[in-house]
Amino acid sequence: MTTVQSPPAPPTAIRPRAVARTGLYAVLAANAAVVTYFFTEAGFAANALIVLGRLAGLYGALFMAFQLLLVARLPWLDRRIGMDRLTSWHRWTGFGILWTLLAHAVFITFGYAQSSSLGPIDQIVDLAETTEGVLRAVVAFGVVLVVGAVSGRWARRRLAYETWHFIHLYTYAAVVLAFTHQVAVGTTFTASSAATAYWYGVWGVALGAVLVGRVVLPVWRNLRHQLRVSAVVPESDDVVSLYITGRDLDRLPARAGQFFLWRFLTADRWWQANPFSLSAAPDGERLRLTVKRAGAGSAALRHVKVGTRVFAEGPYGAFTALHRTRPESVLIAGGVGVTPIRALLEELEGHTVVIYRVSTDRDAVLHDELRELAAVKGAALHLVTGPVAPDLLAPRELARMVPDIAGRDVFLCGPPPMMTAVLRTLRDLGVPRRQVHFERFSLAG
Structure with a gap:
């Protein structure tokens, strides 16, 4: 998509x-x-x-x-x-x-x-x-x-x-x-x-x-848009994408990088709200979320049936292009944190460098989409694989991939330990705080 x-x-x-x-x-x-x-x-x-x-x-x-x-x-x-x-x-x-x-x-x-x-x-x-x-x-x-x-x-x-x-x-x-x-x-x-x-x-x-x-507002939006699951697409053994359609989605004020609190109205899951980011920029016709199995709730989404009604609260989040301050950007993703990053790549203009950090090539979900999108947008894409130690996003390595990083906006999403390490690296490289954009999803999934 x-x-x-x-x-x-x-x-x-x-x-x-x-x-x-x-x-x-x-x-x-x-x-x-x-x-x-x-x-x-x-x-x-x-x-x-x-x-x-x-x-x-x-x-x-x-x-x-x-x-x-x-x-x-x-x-x-x-x-x-x-x-x-x-x-x-x-x-x-x-x-x-x-x-x-x-x-x-x-x-x-x-x-x-x-x-x-x-x-x-x-x-x-x-x-x-x-x-x-x-x-x-x-x-x-x-x-x-x-x-x-x-x-x-x-x-x-x-x-x-x-x-x-x-x-x-x-x-x-x-x-x-x-x-x-x-x-x-x-x-x-x-x-x-x-x-x-x-x-x-x-x-x-x-x-x-x-x-x-x-x-x-949530009740009014859901009555207006009548959201339903239109497709369930496995991306890997433990990652699945769900496509959501509805009425008048062009009037839903969602942006790339934001997330919703999703309730899939099945007999066993209607009471549970799962916060997941959009993994593609909203196009006015459908929404997509991509979920990695992390528990019973997320694992069950692989078995949601097409046509299932969805109650979504949102969109939420400030991890969007609204906050950019520079014409060029760096997008840094770790693991399943690639989902809002992939959506942002669609929306951002100006030259963009994408850095995707995973343990192995097999963990790089949506990598093919990123490569295709990077080619269309003229963006540079770096897939960084390997164990946590040594730090492959340390100052020297990051500066090698993006020599002018201090003059760009940096959008960062990934596991908390990785984000903490990268934020420290960005400080060491002299990237101004106002140019660093991230959102900790501790309460939001």
């Missing part, structure tokens, strides 16, 4: 990722300033601990709303920042929520205990029994603690993704409980009509973004 795309817009000095990142930081900073303003307008309690506790609780609520925006999978943000980076920010914002809510609970409890002469535990019990919304806040904080615990590296590595994801869904319950607590007892929330309208607006935008990005 080889389709040479029309040339995209030329590289620009305006970096989409920097614009989106700056915009997010500006939104968070502006809202933090507004929260601080409404807090001071509401007046201060006599007890300094209660003052600190209320302020920490407000910032915790703001972080919660920002957290929802990060995981809403809004197309504009995702194409410019990428799901991997948004997920990383989501993780660190989650720890921010944990610490601000912990500070809120500790300061409020000790502040009221200081005024009432009760012990901390007795004070929590008393507040939960006598003050509307406090019990809901205690439950919400307990949920946040559990989610925070399973987000740690030790727990995350030992939990199946489905289990981890299911536990995280309780975060939405915590958000609702925290919001009702804020409405019931938040002095800043009720201090003025402007403050009340502001907080309703913040929560409305955050929850609305999640509803649109995670539910409305």
